[in-house]
Amino acid sequence: MKLPSHKRFIADIESGEAKELKPQSRFRFACQCCGECCRRDVDILINPYDVFRLTRHLKITTTEFLSQYATEYLGPDSHMPLVVLKHTQAGHCVFLKGNRCSIWRDRPSVCRLYPLGKFVGSDGKLRFYLNPLPRFCRGRKKKKYRTLTQWLRSSGFWEYHHNKEWYEHLLMDLTRGELLKKLPKQVLWLIAKVLYDFDDALPRFEKALGQKIPDDWKGKSKFMDEVVRQFVDLLKRPETQGDSNSQENSRS
Numbered sequence: 346m347k348l349p350s351h352k353r354f355i356a357d358i359e360s361g362e363a364k365e366l367k368p369q370s371r372f373r374f375a376c377q378c379c380g381e382c383c384r385r386d387v388d389i390l391i392n393p394y395d396v397f398r399l400t401r402h403l404k405i406t407t408t409e410f411l412s413q414y415a416t417e418y419l420g421p422d423s424h425m426p427l428v429v430l431k432h433t434q435a436g437h438c439v440f441l442k443g444n445r446c447s448i449w450r451d452r453p454s455v456c457r458l459y460p461l462g463k464f465v466g467s468d469g470k471l472r473f474y475l476n477p478l479p480r481f482c483r484g485r486k487k488k489k490y491r492t493l494t495q496w497l498r499s500s501g502f503w504e505y506h507h508n509k510e511w512y513e514h515l516l517m518d519l520t521r522g523e524l525l526k527k528l529p530k531q532v533l534w535l536i537a538k539v540l541y542d543f544d545d546a547l548p549r550f551e552k553a554l555g556q557k558i559p560d561d562w563k564g565k566s567k568f569m570d571e572v573v574r575q576f577v578d579l580l581k582r583p584e585t586q587g588d589s590n591s592q593e594n595s596r597s
Contacts, residue, residue: 366461366473366493374460374478375489380444381481382459386436388429391415393540393569394509395453396428397562400544402451407544414439417537424525425516426537454509457500460484465513508562511570512540519577528580539572
């Protein structure tokens with residue numbers, strides 16, 4: 346199932362053609378836990394904090410999680426390493442059991458926010474909108490109204506947002522310009538290793554650098570952010586870019 350273009354909504358809201366939700370804006374929706382939205386072959390994009398919460402919920406390592414439940418790929422336009430949840434052969438979310446989400450307490454950020462969408466406006470502020478609800482969604486038929494403030498609070502959105510805000514800033518910085526498109530794929534996958542398979546990657550850095558990496562998420566994420574940024578800054582140096590290009594040419 347293809348949802349309406351996120352970019353189109355951003356353009357429409359920025360131009361005033363679509364309605365932006367304000368803190369006290371009311372919208373009609375009440376999830377009926379029917380599972381229909383989890384059966385529609387929708388790609389659920391997940392971030393490092395989602396991976397952290399899900400692996401702790403499932404009591405497995407990030408390596409096991411990525412192998413069993415996720416698919417990694419390079420964004421076709423951005424070339425940024427990204428991760429989505431796998432589907433079953435029937436196109437259902439891999440975590441859908443019957444009509445219920447088996448990881449509801451630790452469900453990904455995208456699922457928590459639904460049916461809302463968000464983006465950072467040209468003014469740098471976080472902005473929200475209501476996605477057009479598809480016909481199959483039973484939540485659209487219930488006459489229950491929520492304000493934006495109520496929905497964000499009850500869904501646990503803010504905890505997830507604050508724990509992945511660094512990642513969103515990193516994405517914006519890395520995808521600005523043409524840098525990622527110039528990097529060899531193995532470099533991009535190394536960035537992915539740090540961001541998503543951190544149970545395996547971080548101990549290696551810990552051993553190489555001789556410093557203890559904190560066990561808490563705040564400490565881990567700060568270290569991950571610094572490692573990726575320092576690595577990319579190193580690659581921006583003219584002499585390093587020349588070495589990368591020559592290595593890439595020698596492999597082709």
